Amino acid sequence: MQYVITAVGPDHRGLADPIVHCVTQLGGNIAEIQMYDHDEASVFSMLTRVELDPANDASLRQSIAEISARTGLSIRTWMPRRLDRKPRLAICCTLRTETPRAVLAAIKSGEIAAEAAALISNRQTCRGLAEEFDVPWHDIGRPDGSADDERMIDICDELGVDYVILARYMRILPPSSCWKYAGGRIINLHHGLLPSFPGMRPYHDAHAARMLTYGATCHFIVPELDAGNQIINQTTFTVAPGTSRDEIIRRGEQQNEPACLVEGVRRVVDREVALHFNRVVALKV
Structure with a gap:
């Protein structure tokens, strides 16, 4: 069975060794390991992907809990593939309703074989979707519109969330949140084609460049790196010369973006693709 272990916390010596020794003593095989020291912030981050006999599951979790208590690290042990x-x-969403609605509808129809554990937002705009699809609603917004990032992680931990879907969630996650759910657990919808149009206004940028093809990108969020080799799915649409920017944005937001995200999430949930060493790899060929 495969496990992904992530650890984040105050930086000091000897943080990686206990986790590595725990895995090897249980007969596990380390398939991937990444470490990062945020020197200015004195924060240590680590991801370890291991193969381990599921008979040792309880021992692993007990040992990891002891390591967490001893080192002060925030450690998560996740199984990418569960049979139970x-x-x-x-x-997660902010103002636009089209993409979260599409994911919720795809879950309801069975197109995405998953369970909607929560709808999380820093605004109230999408609250009606939670009521419509009978999904727990969690408001993590502050009065100024910013988001309580630690509360988001707490909610995901409490609910046993496997994947965090950023469905036009217009806030940048801090590196600590990305590391806590690293290993291909955070999926983002960018409303432009990457790497060509990475900014906050990709439709405007593409229109200013006189493009006739527009698109959206579904990709894994990777700590410390921009989306490059982490693309899960891209969809495009072509417009006639002279098409107004408003019409292009309407088609993109209402039709193309929802379809792009749904297919990307489906590919991950169905284990067609996964993230390994910050690259998307095909699990089904």
Whole structure:
């Protein structure tokens, strides 16, 4: 069975060794390991992907809990493939309703074989979707519109979330949140084609460049790196010369973006693709 172990906390010596020794003493095989020291912030981050006999599951979790208590690290142990239940998704959104609605509808129809564990937002705009689809609603917004990032992680931990879906969630996650759910657990929808149009206004940028093809990108969020080799799915649409920018944005937001995200999430949930060493790899060929 494969496990992904992530650890984040105050930086000091000897943090990686206990986790590595725990895995090897249980007969596990380390398939991937990444470490990063945020020197200015004195924060240590680590991801370890291991193969371990599931008979040692309880021993692993007990040892990891002891290491966490001893070192002060925030450690998570996640199984990418479980046979006892469907993957649980936390869908995060801000103002636009089209993409979160599409994911919720795809879950309801069975197109995405997962469970919607929560709808999380820093605004109230999408609250009606939670009521419509009978999904727990969690408001993590502050009065100034910013988001309580630690509360988001707490909610996902409490609900046993497998994947965090950023469905036009217009806030940048801090590196600590990305590391806590690293290993291909955070899926983002960018409303432009990467790497060509990475900014906050990709439709405007593409229109200013006189493009006739527009698109959206579904990709894994990777700590410390921009989306490059982490693309899960891209969809495009072509417009006639002279098409107004407003019409292009309307088609993109209402039709193309939802379809792009749904297919990307489906590919991950169905284990067609996964993230390994910050690259998307095909699990089904």
